[in-house]
Amino acid sequence: MKAGTKFALGAVLIVGSVGYLMASGIKQTGQYFLTPSELAQRVSADPSFYDLGLKVGARVVRGTVSKDVASQTMSFHITDGTVNYPVVYKGLPPDTFTDSAQVVVEGRLQRDGIIHATNVLAKCGSRYEAVPKA
Amino acid sequence: MPLLGTLALWLAFLVGLWGAITGFVGGAQNRADLQQSARHATFALLAALATAVISLEIAIFRHDFSVAYVAGRTSRNLPTFYLWSALYSGQEGSLLFWAAVLSLFAVLAQVLTSRRYRAFLPYVAGVTSLVATFFVGVMLFAPANPFTRLPFTPLDGSGMNPQLQNPGMVFHPPMLYLGYISITIPFAFAIAALLTKKLDTEWMVAVRKWTIVSWLFLSIGLLIGMWWAYVELGWGGYWAWDPVENAALLPWLVMTAFLHSVMIQEKRGMLKKWNLALILGAWVLSIFGTFLTRSGVIASVHSFTESPVGYYFLGFLLFAVAACTVLYVTRLPLLEAEATLESILSREASFLFNNLLLIGLAFSVLWGTMFPIISEAVKGVKITYGPPTFNFVNIPLGLVLLLVTGIGPLIAWRRASPSNLKRQFAVPVTVGVFALLILLVAGMRDVGALLAFSFGAFVSGTVTQEFARGARARHRQYGEPTWLAVFQLLSRNRRRYGGYIVHIGIVLLFMGFAGMAFKTETEATLRPGETAELRGRDGHVYSFTHLGISQYNTLNRYVTAALLEVKRDGKAIGRLRTEKRQHVDALGNKTFEPSTEVGIMSGLRVDLYVVLAGLVSGTEEAVFRFTINPLVWWVWFGGFVLVIGGLIVLWPGGAPLASGPRARSQAGYAVKLEPAQ
Numbered sequence: 168m169k170a171g172t173k174f175a176l177g178a179v180l181i182v183g184s185v186g187y188l189m190a191s192g193i194k195q196t197g198q199y200f201l202t203p204s205e206l207a208q209r210v211s212a213d214p215s216f217y218d219l220g221l222k223v224g225a226r227v228v229r230g231t232v233s234k235d236v237a238s239q240t241m242s243f244h245i246t247d248g249t250v251n252y253p254v255v256y257k258g259l260p261p262d263t264f265t266d267s268a269q270v271v272v273e274g275r276l277q278r279d280g281i282i283h284a285t286n287v288l289a290k291c292g293s294r295y296e297a298v299p300k301a
Numbered sequence: 302m303p304l305l306g307t308l309a310l311w312l313a314f315l316v317g318l319w320g321a322i323t324g325f326v327g328g329a330q331n332r333a334d335l336q337q338s339a340r341h342a343t344f345a346l347l348a349a350l351a352t353a354v355i356s357l358e359i360a361i362f363r364h365d366f367s368v369a370y371v372a373g374r375t376s377r378n379l380p381t382f383y384l385w386s387a388l389y390s391g392q393e394g395s396l397l398f399w400a401a402v403l404s405l406f407a408v409l410a411q412v413l414t415s416r417r418y419r420a421f422l423p424y425v426a427g428v429t430s431l432v433a434t435f436f437v438g439v440m441l442f443a444p445a446n447p448f449t450r451l452p453f454t455p456l457d458g459s460g461m462n463p464q465l466q467n468p469g470m471v472f473h474p475p476m477l478y479l480g481y482i483s484i485t486i487p488f489a490f491a492i493a494a495l496l497t498k499k500l501d502t503e504w505m506v507a508v509r510k511w512t513i514v515s516w517l518f519l520s521i522g523l524l525i526g527m528w529w530a531y532v533e534l535g536w537g538g539y540w541a542w543d544p545v546e547n548a549a550l551l552p553w554l555v556m557t558a559f560l561h562s563v564m565i566q567e568k569r570g571m572l573k574k575w576n577l578a579l580i581l582g583a584w585v586l587s588i589f590g591t592f593l594t595r596s597g598v599i600a601s602v603h604s605f606t607e608s609p610v611g612y613y614f615l616g617f618l619l620f621a622v623a624a625c626t627v628l629y630v631t632r633l634p635l636l637e638a639e640a641t642l643e644s645i646l647s648r649e650a651s652f653l654f655n656n657l658l659l660i661g662l663a664f665s666v667l668w669g670t671m672f673p674i675i676s677e678a679v680k681g682v683k684i685t686y687g688p689p690t691f692n693f694v695n696i697p698l699g700l701v702l703l704l705v706t707g708i709g710p711l712i713a714w715r716r717a718s719p720s721n722l723k724r725q726f727a728v729p730v731t732v733g734v735f736a737l738l739i740l741l742v743a744g745m746r747d748v749g750a751l752l753a754f755s756f757g758a759f760v761s762g763t764v765t766q767e768f769a770r771g772a773r774a775r776h777r778q779y780g781e782p783t784w785l786a787v788f789q790l791l792s793r794n795r796r797r798y799g800g801y802i803v804h805i806g807i808v809l810l811f812m813g814f815a816g817m818a819f820k821t822e823t824e825a826t827l828r829p830g831e832t833a834e835l836r837g838r839d840g841h842v843y844s845f846t847h848l849g850i851s852q853y854n855t856l857n858r859y860v861t862a863a864l865l866e867v868k869r870d871g872k873a874i875g876r877l878r879t880e881k882r883q884h885v886d887a888l889g890n891k892t893f894e895p896s897t898e899v900g901i902m903s904g905l906r907v908d909l910y911v912v913l914a915g916l917v918s919g920t921e922e923a924v925f926r927f928t929i930n931p932l933v934w935w936v937w938f939g940g941f942v943l944v945i946g947g948l949i950v951l952w953p954g955g956a957p958l959a960s961g962p963r964a965r966s967q968a969g970y971a972v973k974l975e976p977a978q
Contacts (some may be wrong), residue, residue: 173645178657185661185698189668192693193686200673200683222685236917236924239824259824259914259926262535263894 198222198273203250206276216276223252223272223282232266245272245282252276256284264289303368306356306448310437313349313400316342317434324427328496339426343407346433350401357394357447361387367454370394370447376460377887378857383461386470389478390461392595392610393440393447398475399591400436402482403429410486410511418507424493425486432485439613456887460857463884463896469529477522477549481587483515484552488584491577495628500635502566505576509563510951512580516556517947523549524940535897535912537928538817539936542691547670548590551663555583558659561652561709568714569649570639575656577636581625586667588618593670644716651709658702665694700752703811706804707733707760710767728766733759753815757808764801771798795949802946809939816932824914828922837929839906844868845877850921859883863913863923867902877902879913879925908933 199221201209206223210216225245232243240257243266254272264270264287274284320342327335357370361384366372374394375387389395407429411422440446487508494504526546527539540546559579565572592614642649668675672686711725736758740751771794772786781789791798825833827847834844846866853860861881867874879900884892900911910928917923 170642170644170647170650174642174650174653177645177650177654181654181657181661185665185694188694188697189665192690193672193684196689196693197672197684197686200685205682236826236915236922239826239924259912259924262896265894 200224200271202247203245203252204247206252207250210276217278218275220273220275225252225270225272227264227266227268227270229267245270252282253280254282254284254287256287258285258287260287261289302356302360302363302365303448303450306353306360307446309349309353309356310397310441310446310448313346313353313404314434314437314441316345316349317430317437320346320430321427321434324423324425324430325496328423328427328493336423339423339430340411342430343404343411343426346430347401347404347408350397350404350433350437353397353448354388354401357388357397358385360448361385364458366456366458367450368447369449369451372451372455372458374458374461376458376857376892379458379461380466380856382468383466383470386465386474387461389474390465390470391447393445393449395474395478396436396440396445396610397447398478399482400433400440402478403433403436403485406483406486407433407489410489414507418490418504420497420499421490421493421504421507424496425489428489428492429485435613435617439610443610443613445610460884460886460892463858463882463893464533466884467529467533469525469533473522473525473529476518476525480515480517480519480522481549481552481590483511483518484556484584484587486511487515487580491580492625492628495577495632498632498635500573500577500632502570502573505563505566508580509560512556512559512563512583513947513951515583516553516560517944517951519549519553519556520940520947521944523553524937524944527940528937531933532899532901535899537820537822537910537912537926537930539933542666542669542688544670545590545594547666548586548593551586551590551667552583554659554663554666555579555586558656558663559583561659562656565649565652571642571649572653573636573638574633577629581629585618585622585625586663588614588621592618646712646717646722648709648712648714651705651712655702655705655709658698658705662695662698662702665698666691669694696749699811699814700749700756703753703756703760703807706807707756707763710763710801710804725766729759729762732762747815747818750815750818753811757811760804760808764804767801768798791949795952799946799949799951802949803943804946806939806941806943806946809935809942811939813932813934813936813939816935817930819931820928822926822928824924824926826917826922826924828920833925833927835927835929837907838931839929841869841907843909843927843929844871845911845925845927847923847925848876850916850923857884857886859885861913861916863925865900865911865925867909875902877909877911879911881913881915903934905934907931 199209199219201221201223203223203225206216206221223245225247228244228246228251232241234241238257239259240255241260242253242255244251244253246252254274256272256274268289271288272282272284273286273288274282276282320339323335323342324339326332327337327339357368359365360368360371361375364371364375364377370391370393371387374391375384379387387394389398407426410425410429414422414425490504490508490511494500523546526549530541531537531539556579559576562572562579563576566576592611595610595614642653644650669686669691673683676682676684707729711722711729713721717725733755737751737755740754745751745754768787768790771790772783775781775786775789776783779786791802819838821835821837823833823835825845827833827845829847829849832844832846834842836842844867846868848864848866851860851862851864853862859882861883863879865877865879867877877900880898881895882898883895886892897912897914900909900913902909908930910930912926912928914924914926
């Protein structure tokens with residue numbers, strides 16, 4: 168076999184494994200990123216969306232946040248304006264979490280209709296700008 | 302001052318346009334007067350942009366809050382140390398900083414390039430002027446003018462985001478920018494070579510140092526960024542596959558590939574098309590990264606607020622890609638290789654595999670960064686490509702790459718003989734296998750970490766063998782003692798041995814990365830006097846005793862600090878302090894969300910990392926997160942070694958650089974392969 172052919176085989180092997188890793192990586196670790204409305208739609212169409220690891224991007228509903236410091240559990244509601252989901256999260260909220268923050272909730276929607284979060288990310292709408300003075 | 306700044310921007314715009322036109326036309330028509338004018342235009346551009354930068358800095362230091370940019374990013378009580386960095390902490394200012402630094406590099410390229418490459422310089426002036434003009438144009442027309450004035454003058458500015466108030470802010474963005482921006486110089490030379498059709502290897506020799514400069518700045522910028530994220534953001538890690546981290550990693554990977562594959566072109570006259578594509582690609586990716594940070598298309602901690610600036614960048618990016626592609630395709634016939642691959646067991650082949658892996662890695666990172674957008678466009682639903690996916694794909698690729706790092710230097714150019722292979726591989730492979738066995742016996746079972754450590758040992762074996770053989774040869778030939786021989790190796794052949802030192806740095810980085818497989822974490826709510834315990838994977842039990850809370854005002858913030866007593870296996874080893882900071886303006890009003898100061902006790906084996914998450918209101922009872930991060934220190938040390946290696950490669954002087962046919966006939970490099978027995 169010529170060196171060029173051997174090299175081509177090696178190259179195909181590398182390119183193939185990169186492609187394979189990316190495809191199976193997404194299959195095994197990729198998650199749906201949905202808004203509350205999309206989630207509601209999908210769950211009603213296909214109940215297998217219950218108890219599936221996913222991320223939901225929404226806004227915290229003002230006045231719904233309650234924290235229990237002793238058990239480090241917090242609960243709040245999120246909404247995209249039309250659909251509203253309660254969230255329970257055991258853990259520490261990020262610095263930027265406020266009661267009206269844009270958040271990404273990572274977790275599972277259980278049959279009880281509550282999203283049990285494993286992680287909460289808060290996005291400051293303008294990260295590098297000061298908050299507007301009220 | 303703001304007026305002067307705006308005038309300077311307009312001047313820079315016009316001069317830049319002139320430089321671009323005279324550069325390209327002067328080059329094409331071979332008119333000496335225009336070429337001279339293009340060269341002078343780069344000087345004038347630098348003068349104009351330097352004036353603009355100085356005007357902005359004066360406005361910042363004088364607290365001229367009539368300028369929107371100054372009012373929006375600084376305040377009277379901002380520590381002086383951070384005032385200077387306000388220059389690049391926002392969209393408008395960082396565009397100005399970009400353009401100004403580019404104009405500085407453009408002048409350096411004109412002044413420092415040896416006369417041998419004079420034919421390229423008008424085009425280089427043209428390309429650099431064009432790119433700088435684009436940035437100035439965005440400031441003037443997007444508009445993103447840092448000198449825009451407010452209709453009224455506020456009493457105080459709104460301050461700098463507390464997360465930017467870290468020494469990292471003073472060094473990280475400039476380093477990264479220097480790396481990003483300096484890629485424009487090799488790119489400009491590549492365009493010049495394509496336009497002049499002088500596509501031999503000579504121009505690449507001319508730009509090699511520039512690519513090393515960019516690579517080094519990017520490396521430093523990335524490392525400081527990792528350190529900053531680690532000490533400031535408080536989530537316990539240093540790399541999150543954030544889109545903007547990825548955007549900086551992409552050109553770094555491509556340039557690393559180039560720095561290896563360019564050797565093949567120098568020695569063997571192969572891979573001309575590939576190398577040229579890598580340089581063009583690295584620059585396009587650097588502009589792409591700038592686009593990502595500024596457009597708001599992808600959410601990231603780094604993103605500036607959404608603005609029309611993104612569209613300008615997208616347009617410029619598309620134009621640049623189209624122009625490069627056309628130019629590149631029409632010149633392909635001139636880029637035929639002078640030699641072919643002779644054997645799969647050759648330095649060439651191993652470098653090719655290294656390149657494929659690096660580009661594969663770059664592609665997967667690019668794909669992952671864009672995936673949410675792609676999946677939404679194609680399937681109508683956003684699917685995240687988060688850190689787990691990145692790790693799933695990139696850890697295996699990175700490990701194979703680490704392995705190849707050890708293999709490449711061991712294989713001869715052109716064709717390696719079996720006896721030669723045996724002689725070269727015996728020691729390093731033994732070292733690697735030995736390391737693997739020790740770790741297995743010690744009870745390590747994590748596959749990724751096992752491979753990282755044993756491959757790392759293998760690479761270290763390779764590098765040590767290279768140094769030992771070189772030093773022994775010098776010892777025999779010149780009778781130098783070992784230390785002197787090693788020093789002479791480094792100073793005589795900086796590129797090769799400096800490169801090996803970079804490899805050692807990479808090994809140390811991988812050791813540090815692998816350590817993260819063993820991190821342990823716990824959260825606890827403690828009253829003063831109470832203790833939390835956490836067992837680290839280094840076998841020790843660490844205990845943290847909450848000593849109490851102190852609250853006070855300082856400079857521009859209210860601080861809530863917790864003090865903890867730390868013990869290892871019952872023995873006190875020191876105290877840790879972690880803070881919550883609420884930044885305020887001069888009138889005492891709160892600005893920004895509260896931010897966290899992490900308490901870190903760093904050691905060779907583990908880092909103890911404590912975050913104060915909050916207080917139970919009105920009491921001293923506090924919520925903490927304790928993390929034990931093994932081997933993080935080695936990431937910073939590995940980065941340091943890598944930078945030292947890069948500096949050795951870059952240091953001027955040393956043995957004269959061989960290039961052209963003479964060097965190729967010694968296609969040795971292989972001199973190190975003393976005749977096989």
